[in-house]
Amino acid sequence: MSAPSGDDMLSRGLRLLTVLADHPAGLGVSAVARTAGLPVSSAHRLLGRLAADRFVAYDEDTRRYALGVRVLELSRAFQRSPAGYSAAADPMRRLAARTGLPAIAGILDGADVLLVLTVQGTQHLQLRSAEGTRNPWHATSLGKALAAALPERERERLLAGGLPAVTDRTRTEPGALREELARVAARGWAEVDEENEVGVRSIAAAVPDPDGHGSPRLAVSLGATVVLTSAEELRTHVPALLDCAEEIAAVMG
Amino acid sequence: MSAPSGDDMLSRGLRLLTVLADHPAGLGVSAVARTAGLPVSSAHRLLGRLAADRFVAYDEDTRRYALGVRVLELSRAFQRSPAGYSAAADPMRRLAARTGLPAIAGILDGADVLLVLTVQGTQHLQLRSAEGTRNPWHATSLGKALAAALPERERERLLAGGLPAVTDRTRTEPGALREELARVAARGWAEVDEENEVGVRSIAAAVPDPDGHGSPRLAVSLGATVVLTSAEELRTHVPALLDCAEEIAAVMG
DNA sequence: AAACACTTTCCATCCCACGGAAAAAAGGGG
DNA sequence: CCCCTTTTTTCCGTGGGATGGAAAGTGTTT
Structure with a gap:
């Protein structure tokens, strides 16, 4: 909640x-110091x-x-x-092969979904290796699937944490989103339609927790472009997606 | 050469x-302290x-x-x-598509070759995403290609740095390797035959330095299994490999 | 040339990292 | 169940090194 890091x-x-991660092109000492809020001499020493x-290079x-x-x-x-x-790689590869669509696994990290594993689909839609990418939880199917499986306290904390619009389709109303999460929890999978990126829709399912207790840490999703895949067609892959999620749970247990 | 890091x-x-990177399964405080050569209390504080x-998690x-x-x-x-x-990704993808073989880019980091980019081939030989892997320079085609293009001083330092055997085919004689590097420099590409991993052969070419001066930082290679691809067949891809290296140089300039 | 922005070095002060030690907690045999 | 061992965690007084302002050095712009 509060500042996670000290100042040692x-x-x-x-x-x-x-x-530096936010500035891939490289930065000078003083620019680094400025953005990090440090004296130049300190930044210089640390960078050394x-x-x-x-x-650092x-x-x-x-x-x-x-x-x-x-x-x-x-x-x-x-x-x-x-x-x-x-361990999730093999089931995900099979899922991608069966559906032809790219499979992505992600975890909830704070209010973001962090993509931890991606498998390319066979279509020519090749998503750039996205591991390490962050996205707002409420704009992604992975995020919804994970949030829906959370204990109520934490889910409410997420809902209260602000729901900024990413595209003009992003849900920004806590009430509506709460209801959607209830439906997601009931049916076991989540769906997103251009709420995070224009032209992209996806479905996701949380991986059941192997320990039995506690909420799932991981979720899997299938992505598609709106021009190639209709929402209905994408939903036909829900059974395969759920299979994959259970396979992963079995492997990780 | 000497200890690169201080002790702050x-x-x-x-x-x-x-x-922790060397122990993916996780380690307790005291085990970390032991392997890092630190007092337990210090390790505990730092890990916190x-x-x-x-x-760290x-x-x-x-x-x-x-x-x-x-x-x-x-x-x-x-x-x-x-x-x-x-920037090297696109040329490498084309190379992999033309040859059907996996393409790998690497740099010289100390006495190791560090793989920085990999592109899968179309064959069913799928190399696991190897980015971040280290290999001894003298056992890989990438390493030979890069070493051959180095200034003599640095090349000799590498040769003097020890040439441990990785497989029973690894070159371990500085003299022989020096001669091989001369041939590599003359013809512009290097070759390795089960010297790093049994069952795998590869060819590599250094990417010409866009700056004109200085030695190349990057090299590209094509890998193949000995059972599917003979040395002669692999060599037929040398022109494509050299093309790719020049394309990369052009893009990075 | 002068003014400016940035990088690098220097150094006296003071703070906080240090690590030994002790407490607490967690196994593990008998 | 208790004792013994190993590991984790907390505590605290001391000393060394991190700190940051300032100055020197370097390159760029007007």
């Missing part, structure tokens, strides 16, 4: 990393340390800092870890 | 991250900060720490940055 050297350094460990010519190669290694390790949900 | 709070925290920023039930979701976001940002070589 470590948290400051990590903050610099996220600042980070660069020594190659978590320093371009001597342009005198700019950007993320370094070490972050790649970390993410690879993460994706292989249980938290990386690599 | 920041470097220690980053070291903990790499420790890292967890507060969600760079803490499982309250098992009391184990593992990498957290924030690293995913960082890597995504990295892959989109110029250093992530996303």
Whole structure:
């Protein structure tokens, strides 16, 4: 809820990393310091340390800092870890093969859905590897599926946290969304129609919690373009989607 | 050469991250402290900060720490940055489509080749997304292609740095390897035959430096299994490989 | 040339990271 | 069930190093 990070050297350094993550083209010392809210000399020192460990790359010519190669290694390790949900990859591949559509797995992280695994479909709609992307929970089918399965307290907290419009189809009314989540919980899957991105619709189902208790951490979705796939056609894949979700639950148990 | 990192709070925290990266299953406080060479209380404090920023995930039930979701976001940002070589993706996709083989791009990082971009081939040989993987430079075609294009000083430093055997086909003689690199430099492409992984052969070409001066940072390779593709057949793809390397150079210039 | 913006270095002050130690908690045998 | 071991967590006094303002160095714009 409140500021998650302290202000020690470590948290400051990590903050610099996220600042650089928001500026892939690279940033100078003072620009980094400005956006991170730090004195220039401190930023300079911290960036030096980070660069020594190659978590940031320093371009001597342009005198700019950007993320370094070490972050790649970390993410690879993460994706292989249980938290990386690599166990979900095989069921998702089968789902994508059966339906021809791209399959995406995501988790709820704060008020965002974080995409953790993507499998390309066979159609020529190739979504760029989106792992690590954030989206507002209320604008995505993954987010709705996950929110619907949440304990009431947390679900209400999400609803109270603000529902900004992403497209002009995004639901922004807490009341209407609450009702939709009830329907989602009842039937076991969620749906989104150009609420997050114009031209894209998707369906999603939460992966049942293998532990039996607690709410699902993970959800799977199928995406499609509105021009190629009607809402009705997309719904025909709901059984396959639910199968996949249960397969994943079985594998992770 | 020497220890690259200092021993302040920041470097220690980053070291903990790499420790956790080596243990995807998760580790307890004392195990982390042991492998990182830190007092338990210090590791405990640092892990707490890292967890507060969600760079590590803490499982309250098992009391184990593992990498957290924030690293995913960082890597995504990295892959989109110029250093992530996303510009190479399109030429590589074309190369993979033309040849049917998986294409891989890598850079030299110390004595290792770090894979930064992979594109699946159309054959059923699907290499697992390998971005972030390290391999000894002298056992890979990418490494040979990059080393051959290096200034002599640096190339000799690599040769002097030790050439451990990976498979029983790995070249471990500095003299022989030096000669091979000379041939690679002359003809513009490198080749590897089960020197890094049994059953896999590959060819690689360095991407000419767009700046004109300086040595290439990036190389592209095509991989194949020995059972499906003979060395001769693989060599027929050399022109396509060189084309791709030049396309990438053009795009990045 | 002068004014400006940025990067890098320097250093005295002060704060906070440090780690040993102890407490608390969690297993694990007998 | 209790004792013993291992691990996790908390506590706290000390000292070293992080801190940030200022100045020097560097390059760019008007």
